[in-house]
Amino acid sequence: MTHDARLLAMLRERAGQDISGAELAERLGVSRTTVWNHVESLRREGYVIEASTHRGYRFVSSPDRMLPDEIHRDLRTKWLGRTLWCYRETDSTNDIALARAAEGAPEGAIVLAEAQRRGRGRFHRKWLAPPETSILASVILRPELHPSLVSQLVIVAAVAVAETLHSLHHLDAHIKWPNDVHVGGRKIAGILAELSAEAEQINYAVIGIGLNVNTTASQLAKTIRTTATSLQIELGHAVSRLELLRDLLRHLERWYERWRRDGFAPIKARWAELSASLGRRVEVVSGTAKTTGLVADLDDDGALVLRLDSGLIRKVASGDMTVVG
Numbered sequence: 001m002t003h004d005a006r007l008l009a010m011l012r013e014r015a016g017q018d019i020s021g022a023e024l025a026e027r028l029g030v031s032r033t034t035v036w037n038h039v040e041s042l043r044r045e046g047y048v049i050e051a052s053t054h055r056g057y058r059f060v061s062s063p064d065r066m067l068p069d070e071i072h073r074d075l076r077t078k079w080l081g082r083t084l085w086c087y088r089e090t091d092s093t094n095d096i097a098l099a100r101a102a103e104g105a106p107e108g109a110i111v112l113a114e115a116q117r118r119g120r121g122r123f124h125r126k127w128l129a130p131p132e133t134s135i136l137a138s139v140i141l142r143p144e145l146h147p148s149l150v151s152q153l154v155i156v157a158a159v160a161v162a163e164t165l166h167s168l169h170h171l172d173a174h175i176k177w178p179n180d181v182h183v184g185g186r187k188i189a190g191i192l193a194e195l196s197a198e199a200e201q202i203n204y205a206v207i208g209i210g211l212n213v214n215t216t217a218s219q220l221a222k223t224i225r226t227t228a229t230s231l232q233i234e235l236g237h238a239v240s241r242l243e244l245l246r247d248l249l250r251h252l253e254r255w256y257e258r259w260r261r262d263g264f265a266p267i268k269a270r271w272a273e274l275s276a277s278l279g280r281r282v283e284v285v286s287g288t289a290k291t292t293g294l295v296a297d298l299d300d301d302g303a304l305v306l307r308l309d310s311g312l313i314r315k316v317a318s319g320d321m322t323v324v325g
Contacts, residue, residue, distance in 0.1 A: 003028060005069055007038045011049065011059035020056035064241050065132065066112040075246050080139070080253040083109035089131070091118040094194055094208040097138035101204040102196065107142040110249075130219045133230075135211040135245050139252070142204050143260070147197040150205060151302025152264050153256075154179050155271050157191045157207050160252035162274045168247045171234055174276035177295075177304050177321050181211075182276055186229040188212050211248070214238045264300055271298060277323055282306070286319030 010024060021032040028035065039049055039057060046063025062070055068084045075081055083106055090096060090113045097111040115131035129136060141153060158175045165173040165183065176182045181189040192208040212230035220228055231239050259267050272278050277295045284291045284304065291314060293306030303315040 003030065003034075004038050004041050007035065008042060008047070008059075008069065011057060015059045018052070018055040018058050022056075024057065066114055066135075066241070066245070070242055071112075071245060075249065077108075077249050077253045080108040080256070081110050081249045085109075085111045087111070087113040089113060089115040089117065092116055093136055093138035094192060094206050097140050097206040097208075098194060098196070101140045101142075101206060105140050107140060107204075108253075109140045111138045111140075112136065112245075128221060129210065129212065130215060133215045133219065134213050135209065135241060135248070137245070138206050138208045140204060140206055141256070143202060145202050145205075146200060147195065147202055148301055149264075150193050150195055150202065151178065152259065152267065152300070153205055153207055154191050154193050155264075155298070155302065156255050156259050156267055157209060157252060158189075159267060159270050159274060160248060160255050161189045161191070161209065161211065163255075163270075164244065164248045164251050165231075167251075168244060169231060169235060169239065171231070173274070175271055175274045176276045177298070178302060178318065183229055183234050185276075186227055187224075188229050188231070188234075209248075211244075213241050213244060268298055268300075277304075277321065280323050281325035282321050283324050284316045284319040284321045286316065289319075291316055291319075292324065 006028060007024065010027060011019065021035050024035045025032045039051065043049060045067060046065050048060035050058040050060055066086045068086055071081065071084060085096065085100065093111040093113050093116065100109060100111065113136045115129070116136055143153065145152070158179065158181055161181045162173040162175055165171040165181070165188070171183050173181055173183050173188070176187070179191040180187050189209065189211040193205055194208070195205040196203040212228065214232045215230040217225060217233055255267065279295060281292070281294050291306060293308040293314065295304060296307045296313065297305035299305055299315055301317070303317045304321070306314050306316060308314055
C-alpha cells in the first residue's frame, strides 16, 4: 500500500475528526512535511481534506472519480474488477484492455478512463463523452466460446446495464438490438465487443461499455440531442458514478456467471423481458439492404429473427434497427 493510500485510510477511519500531523507522521514513519506532501497529492486527486495549524487534518469527502481505492472500497464482487487500471485520459479503453489481455491480464480485469480521445462504437463510429461525466469501461473476459457466438457476451452486458439502471435508479431501461441500452427511447449506453480468437475458440474478449451518467443536455453533441440521454437528464440531478459502477460490476458478474453455468437460454429470456423491439415491427438497414418485419426472437448467435410480411422467417446478423410499428 502506498503512503497516499495509508494516509487516506487513517483519515477515513476518523472521518469528521481532527488528526494531528504529528500523529499521522508517527504512524506513517515519515516527517510532518512528508505528510503535508501526501495530503496535497490526495487533494490533487479531488479529496477534500481540511487542514489547521492547531487541529491537524480532517477528512471531508471523496471525489466521484474512477480511482482504484474508491472503486474497491465498497466493491461487492468476487473477481470482477479486482484488477483495475484507471486513466485520466486515453485514446481508447478497449485498445488498452486488448493489449493487457494479450500480456496475460486475468479474467475480470478492467480498464477505466475519465475521458477518451478515440472512443468508438460499432462500425468505427465515435463515442464522445465530456471528461468525468460517464462510465467508460473495458472488461477482459476469457470465456470458452466459439468466436461466432461472441454477441452472447454483448447481450450479457446489455442485460447487466439495463438491470443496474432499473435497480439503482428505477429507470425504465430497455435493450435496443444489437448493442444499445435506451431510456425513454433514447440511447444511454452502448456496448462493443472485440476479441482475439483461433478458428474454434476465443482467446480473450474485451467488452467495452460506455454509459452516459452526469452528462447534461448542453454537453451532448447537437447531432444526438434528440436521440441520446443520460442519468442526469432523466433524473434531473447528478448521481454517484462510483456507486453506479460498483452496482454495474455486481450485476455483470452475476449474469456472466449464470451464462457460464446455465448457457444462453436464461440470458435470452431476460433480454426478451427487457427488449425494446420484441413483438414489434422494425426496419433493419445493413449497408444498402433494408429488411422489414416483426421481431420474433433472438438467435443464439445474436442475430435478430424477423417474421416478414410474407410469413417467411429471416435472420439479420447486423445493422441499424428502427421500430416502425
